[in-house]
Amino acid sequence: MTGAGGPPTAEPGFGRRHRKEDQRFIRGRGLYVDDVRLPGMLYGAVLRSPYPHARIIAVDTIAAQAHPKVKAVITGETLAGLNLAWMPTLSGDTQAVLATDKVRFQGQEVAFVVAEDRYSARDALELIVVDYEPLPAVADARRALDPGAPLIRDDQPGRTTNHIFDWEAGDARRADEVFRDAEVTVAQDMLYPRVHPAPLETCGAVADFDRVAGKLTIWATTQAPHAHRTLYAMVTGVPEHKIRVISPDIGGGFGNKVPIYPGYVCAIAGSMITGQPVKWMEDRSENLMSTSFARDFHMRGELAASRDGRIRAVRVTVLADHGAFNGTAQPSKFPAGFFSVFTGSYDLEAAYCQVTGVYTNKAPGGVAYSCSFRITEAVYLVERMVDLLALELDLDPAELRLRNLLRPEQFPYTCQTGWVYDSGDYPRTLRLAMDLAGYEGLRKEQQAERERGHLMGIGVSFFTEAVGAGPRKHMDILGFGMADGVELRVHPTGTAVLRISVQTQGQGHETTFAQIVAEELGIPADDVEVVHGDTDQTPFGLGTYGSRSTPVSGAATAIVARKVRERARAVASAMLEVDPADLDWERGRWYVRGDPDQGRTIAEIALAAHSDLELPDGVEGQLDATCVYNPPNLTYPCGAYICVVDVDPGTGKVRVRRFIAVDDCGVRINPMIVEGQVHGGLADGIGMALMELIAFDGDGNCLGGSFMDYLLPTSLECPSWELGETVTPSPHHPIGAKGVGESATVGSPPAVVNAVIDALRPYGVRHADMPLTPAQVWRAIQGRPLRTDLAIGPE
């Protein structure tokens, strides 16, 4: 409240409030890509390879072309003529748009049909005859580098093996010293199997090339519309100012909608060839079999400690299965993403990791499904190793963590692999989780249950995330800096429009970004229109993934609002005829220091800024500003999760009884939305820990091609989540926020796995790989856990 007589201070922008975007979704009036209908629009369908590895002898499209409703049939040969048969990937490799010489994974794109309707397009696929010569396939990543293994990427001159890269981080020699001298070491092989983000809306695009204007408009399911626009300019030869990418409403992304897929390029080619708009929407089997999978890290972890439970060093070797093309989406200097944050939440003396990436005859990808660039893998590794140490030392896993967690006074903390963790009070976060869980009581109950022969498990996981990529000097994707732009304009009548470069796929940006402006400027969030997704209407940026929207674009928004606030100060000073230095700010208003009744609201200032008011020299009229924000560092959300399970030893079935999650993501713009993000990620953990798997058989056939086999958790597998929070603001972020979108997906799988392994302790089980299906749990009890990435065969 101001002093007597003045208008009330504007409401805080931060806090729980309804989402603005809900109004259209609950009425069924969202606009997703498959809702886009243009006059004369045609439909595309992709013909895919049934073989994991085969030479293409011939592709016969005569019968397909003769189908009365078919307008065009495009093959690799067609595209080669347009120099479009291969395209660059986000990792500096190339990927076939339509296969020319060989097919390299089951489901790879071979031909594209354009027809009048989607049913005819599907029919026409059956009329294309492809003559394949099957080749032996590499289905087992662990055999990809065997001498004599089939060579997958013989399209690359001089290549003789399936090796892609070696990468390391940390100090190998120092780690060796610590391990040699340590009192206790534990080691474990563990697989983070291939899973898939599987957003409910599949990927697709509507491409509309206007021959007269030379303009390409493409509606697409993309989390990074500007990056796509620039890449299309490079690949298609259409100049960038003539390309418009529109990301309308997106039905979930989770990293699946970051890459450019062959189907999008085929739709563009189809539109160029036919002169009509072409829609391509993949079906679910295409989504699961050919778009960016996640994880597939074969890891060997080692941990060195003292007998009294002090964690000293962690060492990891990783074999990374990248599929047939290296299409991982992460900053270019980080071929294994941010995996080197496997140092976790503990103060280590040494750490070292070595990662080898290989090609296999499987779909490309690896970085997706809310992994924060491989942090899911890193956290799983270290949190499983900590539990293995607890088992080895017969210490309580929560107690062991409390002894080793970084302490608040150690921040900012530079870990052994160079990450500078910004802030955190880790022990407080874990203690809160333990309180909410009633941890002591749970352990007592577990003891009683064990005496009755019942298997109850309690799993703990503590994670440190590194999100908000990232500082220009360290990070780029294909040479693009990861700075994001933002524009704010306040209209004469005091409402505003904010144009951002990030792309929501359900995270609530239309509300939260308006809330940032409301907090900084005092314009009510309902009066701030947030524009996103259309490259013609928004500034350049690299999009939304890796939980970067709040850390990067959120920071940019706060800064641009402060710039507008400063311009408003100058205008207010002209209105009030005082020196700008004599003005103070309270949310929504500049007023004269010592004379608070003398003030002007932001709305009054906006009107004046557009009026004939004389402004001081150097002060431009209107009320707007832009900003390009180069983050100085990543931000480091953290969390403590506790999972309680019951296991039926007769069947191996796991039931998740409770899940307690305490997150620290710094300042929360909208706690309701933060909680929603956490809820969703926790469900992911149950999915991956217990049921999700893209499996292959020994011949490279993909067995996870439908929702009958790629199982997603339902309302009955998920408990009622119990959430808590601690808040340690990020010291370098303008509003102290850290981002939270992927935290729960990162932290929850180890909590569930730790719980199940804990439940199986009476049977002496140390480890079993995800997914912990009933079969896997039963086999673990028998002492013979399954290798989960390759399907069951004769053993």
Place this chain on the structure above:
Amino acid sequence: MTIRVAVSVNGTEYVREVEPRLLLIHFIRDDLGLTGSHWGCDTSNCGSCVMWLDGRPVKSCTLLAAMADGRAVRTVEGLERNGKLDPVQQGFIECHGLQCGFCTSGMLMTARWLLDHHPDPDEAQIREVISGQVCRCTGYENIVRSVRWAAEHEGASRMAEDGPA
């Protein structure tokens, strides 16, 4: 070869000539332009296509439009009455029951049917009734809370809609 299909959708009669193989979800979305219902899988697992046929929820990707001939369909577009949101719609807004919105129309239609038959469902009943529908965003928690909110606010909404006696 086409056949004639006459379907009442949200109270409006539509007559179209369609291929017999046309799936109901495509008929509603592509032929009638009612894109509020979605599709997300190939195997009747995801539930983003759920709408009502003759008053009962159905996975519309698993029926032919021809099978709806002479029958009545209700979709999410038909939940709002005279510009007033149904309590289930308001509940999802109040309790953050949606994020990307793709599963939402199916969840709303199932929730509406549940409350019509069980006006005071407990958490277990709500979780059971939506167990054939997938959400990748919300972890289901707020969907359950949204339906509970609607159950607790049905009366008020109905009274307001009916107006003074």
Place this chain on the structure above:
Amino acid sequence: MQVPSHVEYERAASLQHALSLLTRPDARAVAGGHSLIPMMKLRLAQPELLVDINGLTELSFIALDDGQLRIGALARHADLLDSAVAGRCYPIFHDAERVVADPIVRLWGTIGGSLCQADPSEDLSAAFAAARATAVIRGQDGERTVPVRQFHLGPYETVIGPGELLAEVRVPVLPATGSAYEKVSRRVGDWSIAAAGAVLRLGGAAERPVIVSAGIGLTAVGAEHFVAAEAEEFLRGRAADEESFAAAGAIAARGCHPAADQRGPEDYKRHLVAELTTRALRRAAARVRLDA
């Protein structure tokens, strides 16, 4: 989403009309469509004519009639789950229906559709086999009956011929009988990794009941006709106690042919057969009212 290939469609106005339409060898009846249409979308089934029989509401009954539970082929899964009389006579059907598909699919899928789809993982096939039910098949010339244990010829293949339609399933209701179904799946709504259904008729004294007859149905493990015949025979005349149930479970496990697949390896599936058979027998026995 995947879509079917071309097909013709006719709506049957009566049972006779349906039967005459179904004389075409490439015609298939469609009721709920929730078994057939997914196969058509994946183009694993490509009938040339679909005969929509949803109008034959005279086949949607569930009734207790003269010592038999009669279930019309057009009864929906939800109807069977909601039927108090079915649940009283045969709790095995409620146990099974509770874990078939999901609540929305159960509103539309029919008993007849599921049995005729003849999926080796169909829960109702094993449940009806355990109950020694009889299939009633209508043809243009009249009606014939086939024990459910002979109804399925193999995966996706039944004895139904052209011009025929499954009309109902009849289950004998006998005194002192209890039943139960036990299923394990990887996730709610998934097909069984393995499942076992048991129907026990007991006699003798209440303190030491004896098994008069046993029906054991097995799902998804390659059991011939969905039945564990040897285990059933073993139980006849034996005490209805834990020892017998465990022994029967072991026999059932030995007598089936589970295939290793993504749901589990062979040894696990066999173990499940033993475990679930024992559990189903135990629960079936507990549900018997010897004085009834």
